[in-house]
Amino acid sequence: MSDQYEYILKTEHVSKRFGTLEVLKDINLSVKKGEVICIIGPSGAGKSTFLRSLNQLEKITSGKIFIRDELFLHRENDHTVDKLPREKQQELLLEMGMVFQRFNLFPHKTVLQNVCEAPIIVKKEKKEDVEKRAKELLDRVGLSEKADEYPSRLSGGQQQRVAIARALAMNPEIMLFDEPTSALDPELVGDVLKVMKELAESGMTMLCVTHEMGFAREVADRVLFMADGIIAEEGTPEEIFTSPKAERTKNFLNAVLEA
Amino acid sequence: MKKSEMKKHSGQIITAIVIIVICIILGLLKPGRETLLSMTSPEMQKMIDADASSTRKRVTVTYNSLFIINYASLSTSGANVMSERYVGFLGKVYQADEGVMKVVGQMVNYTYRMLGVGENLMHGAKLTITLTTLTVLFGVLLGTLLALGKISKKKILSKLSGAYIFFFRGTPLLIQIFVVYFTVPGIFGFAWRDLFNVNDAEAVYKGAFIAALIAFALNSGAYCAEIVRSAIQSIDKGQFEAAKALGMSYGQTMTRIIIPQSIRRMIPNVSNEFIMVLKDASLVFAISLMDITTVSKNIMTSEGSYLVFIPALVIYLVITAFFGFIFDKIEKKFSVYE
Numbered sequence: 157m158s159d160q161y162e163y164i165l166k167t168e169h170v171s172k173r174f175g176t177l178e179v180l181k182d183i184n185l186s187v188k189k190g191e192v193i194c195i196i197g198p199s200g201a202g203k204s205t206f207l208r209s210l211n212q213l214e215k216i217t218s219g220k221i222f223i224r225d226e227l228f229l230h231r232e233n234d235h236t237v238d239k240l241p242r243e244k245q246q247e248l249l250l251e252m253g254m255v256f257q258r259f260n261l262f263p264h265k266t267v268l269q270n271v272c273e274a275p276i277i278v279k280k281e282k283k284e285d286v287e288k289r290a291k292e293l294l295d296r297v298g299l300s301e302k303a304d305e306y307p308s309r310l311s312g313g314q315q316q317r318v319a320i321a322r323a324l325a326m327n328p329e330i331m332l333f334d335e336p337t338s339a340l341d342p343e344l345v346g347d348v349l350k351v352m353k354e355l356a357e358s359g360m361t362m363l364c365v366t367h368e369m370g371f372a373r374e375v376a377d378r379v380l381f382m383a384d385g386i387i388a389e390e391g392t393p394e395e396i397f398t399s400p401k402a403e404r405t406k407n408f409l410n411a412v413l414e415a
Numbered sequence: 416m417k418k419s420e421m422k423k424h425s426g427q428i429i430t431a432i433v434i435i436v437i438c439i440i441l442g443l444l445k446p447g448r449e450t451l452l453s454m455t456s457p458e459m460q461k462m463i464d465a466d467a468s469s470t471r472k473r474v475t476v477t478y479n480s481l482f483i484i485n486y487a488s489l490s491t492s493g494a495n496v497m498s499e500r501y502v503g504f505l506g507k508v509y510q511a512d513e514g515v516m517k518v519v520g521q522m523v524n525y526t527y528r529m530l531g532v533g534e535n536l537m538h539g540a541k542l543t544i545t546l547t548t549l550t551v552l553f554g555v556l557l558g559t560l561l562a563l564g565k566i567s568k569k570k571i572l573s574k575l576s577g578a579y580i581f582f583f584r585g586t587p588l589l590i591q592i593f594v595v596y597f598t599v600p601g602i603f604g605f606a607w608r609d610l611f612n613v614n615d616a617e618a619v620y621k622g623a624f625i626a627a628l629i630a631f632a633l634n635s636g637a638y639c640a641e642i643v644r645s646a647i648q649s650i651d652k653g654q655f656e657a658a659k660a661l662g663m664s665y666g667q668t669m670t671r672i673i674i675p676q677s678i679r680r681m682i683p684n685v686s687n688e689f690i691m692v693l694k695d696a697s698l699v700f701a702i703s704l705m706d707i708t709t710v711s712k713n714i715m716t717s718e719g720s721y722l723v724f725i726p727a728l729v730i731y732l733v734i735t736a737f738f739g740f741i742f743d744k745i746e747k748k749f750s751v752y753e
Contacts, residue, residue, distance in 0.1 A: 213656050250662045260657035264675050264752050274661035277671060306752040319657075326661060 161225040164189045164361055165210065165330060170219030172205055172385075179205045181385040183219070189329070192362045194372035194393075197382035198408055203365040204257075206382070207332050210363070211252045223248045250278070253323030257335040259315040261307040261322070267294065268303040271322045279326070286325070293321040297351050313344030317351055324355075331355065333364040369412060373397050381405045441483035446503035448478055451487040454501050454508050459489055462497075479527035486511070486523040518722065526726045529710045537620045540730055543706045546628060547693045551639075553632035554692070555685060558639025563669065565644055576640065583637035588630070589698050595630040596623065596702045623702045635692055642684040646677035679749040686742035690735055707731065 165187040172180040179202045187193060195203045208214045210221065218232045228248060230238040239245065261270050271290040275281045294300045297317035299310075307315050316336055323331060333352065337345045349371050356362055356375045366372055372379055372393060379396040381389040381404070389402040400406050455463070459474070466472050477488045483504070490498035500511040502520045511520035531539025564576030583591070600606050607622030615621070650673050658668040697708035705713075711727040714720055 211660055213659065246662065252660075254657075254660035256653060256657065256660075258651075258653050260651070260653035262654065262657070262672055262676075264679075273671065274663060277667055278662040308753055322661070 163187060163222065164224060165363075166222040166225070167210070168220040168222070170206070170209065170221065171217050172202070172209055172214060173217045179385050180209070180216070183385075183387060185380070185387070187330070187361060187363065189361055190359050191377050192356045192360075192375055193364070193378045193380060194376040195363065195365045195380045195382055196367070196369065196372055196396075196408075197380075197388075201382040202385040203382050204334050207254075207334050207363060207365050211249055211254055211332060213254075223251070250326055251329040252332060253326055253328035253330070254332045255316070255319050255323055255334065255336045257338050259307075259312070259319045259339070261315055261319055263307050266304050266306055267299065267310070267318050270307065270318060271325045274322070275325050290321070290325055293324050294318070296354075297321045298347070311344055312340045313347045316340065316348045320348075320351055320355070330361040330363065333362065333366065335365050335367065337366070337368055367412070369397070369409075381408065383408070438483055441505065444506045445480075445483060445485055446506060446508050448480070448485070448487070451478070451485060451501050451503045451508055452476070452489075454510075455489060455499055456497075458495075459491070459497060459499055462491055462495075463489075477524070479524050479532070481523050481527055481530075481532070484519075484523055486520045486527070488520070488524070521720060521722060522726050525711070525714055525720070525723045526730065528714065529707045529727060529730055531705075531710075535617070537617055537624060538705050539710050540707055540734065542624070542699075542704060543693065543696050544734060546624070546631060546696050546699065546706070547689060549628055550631040550635050550692050550696075551685065551689045553628075554635025554639040554688070555643070555681075557632060557636030558641075558643045559674070561636060561640035562643035562647060565640060566647065580637045580640050583634050588634050588695055589701060591634055592627060592630040592698060592702060595633075596626040620704060623699075623704050627699045627702060627704060631692065631696070635688065638688055638691075639685070642681055642688060643677065646680040646684070647673055649680055650676050679746065679753075682742060682746040682749065686739065686746075689738055689742065693734060693738070694731070 163186045165185075167183055167185045170180055170183040171178070183202075183206055185193075195206070197203055205214055209216045212229075215234075216229070216231055217234050220230045221228045226240065226248070227238060228240055228245065229236065240248070261267075262273065265273060268287065268290055271293060272283070272286045275286045275289075276283055291300060291303065294303055297320055299314055299317055299321070302310060302314060302318075307318065310318065320331075320336075336352070337348050340348065345368070349368060352362070352364070352371070353375050364372075364376075374393075376393050378390060379393050380387050381396060381400075381402070383404045389396065389400060389405045396405065397409065400409055462474050463476075466474050473491050473493050475490050475492070477486075479486045485503045486501070487503075488498065488500045490496075498512075500517065500520045502509045502511045502516055502523065509516045509519075511517050529539045531541040534541070536542060536545045561576045561579060564572040565580070567573050567576075596607065607626045608618040609622070610625060611618035611621050654672055654676065655668060658672045663672070696706055699706050700709040700712060703709070707727055707730055711723045714723045
């Protein structure tokens, strides 16, 4: 696999329809390695759908998705026009880690098993190696002493940090965060954001759908404002938060920042 | 384990131990066979002695020992018809030819026969329990396959599973048993007893048992399929998504993530299915298998005893309670993570 590529992730004209409802309209985005991008916007704007269609949890209606400059998937009118062979697709998808709003930890497995499961059964790595790495990751998210607990014994913030460790255990190149702090009690948000911030500083490529404006402002290299299925405005955090151009962005930011 | 759980646990264990100890003591205090038979009248004793030196036996001795109580009945045939019955309990022997003790004696005898004490698995409660357990075991396995078929995205699999479930839930189990036992061998020209050695005296029973098991398992599979399907579909969609995002295949997601979580949710319904099958198992009387129901009905017709069905009910209840308890324990065991 060559490391020579311009964009680690790119979308061209991505659209998504649920029935007659157009959720995404012609989304174009290019992500370079190491970039941290935050996607903000009102609910129903299609932020989560966009993120989910990147790692194929949703099938796009039309558009192209490139991963490492390779055409990963090309669809028109709900028909696949072109795509990589299955194995290659699978391989590239493993480069994307995903963190969900509702954590989605496996409740019947301990914290350590949650982190180790996929590397062992998907990547067929040795159990000892994976466990060693998993313990380091749990240490990194500050939960090494919870390794043998079941998720139900953990707070939401702790569960989300386990979910981050679980995604990192696959050694992904990009991390997708789908409103990772929206389901958390306010006092637990900080711990999760801290982990994400450290991750960003370590050079991870990140796409975060978030309502945490402070986080976006501080950590993001680029902020996308999405509304009604389009990217209404994009720019550096500075541009978006201090001098938004689009009317929609202004209204949204006023509403959010006042609250 | 939490302290309160320990307490509850030890309470149950203590109760069980107390009951077992009481039973053992009662069992030890019960008079032996010899004591019971030594109570016979001189005339009967004379005939027993005469039998000992004759090839033609005229006295039939029945002796039933049921844990804490036992029962003996002696009857003669021929010109001089006599019959005597005794019940032994707590170190004493009671005459059981009339009144309450007669009923008690009958109950001991009926229970003994319906439980199939001293017989192989083809008799009484043993047959009922064996058939039920195996049925539910195969039923769940078959049901899991059918459920996976039914929720599969492959239209053909889904339709086939749906048709199977529709057929077996939409026709009477009794006729399904008849079809497996009579129709299938009729068409293909074999007999179920041929599966066993000709010299095996129980080949007919064993053959009928296999046929019954097949019919029951096929039928139970259809019901279990719905149990498994609803359990799988009750698992949060996020679990599928998380597994997919981690690169797991459909098979890996099912076997490692979804089915293990479904099992706990299935247990109450499987327990229910078990009890249904236990009761449906009485249908095997139609192909002359000797389960609890058949034995009780035979006693009713041959001895004209209308009381026999009462101990039959009690036996079914005890079995139900016992397995209900077991399933409860299994469910607790699978709930550790909640």
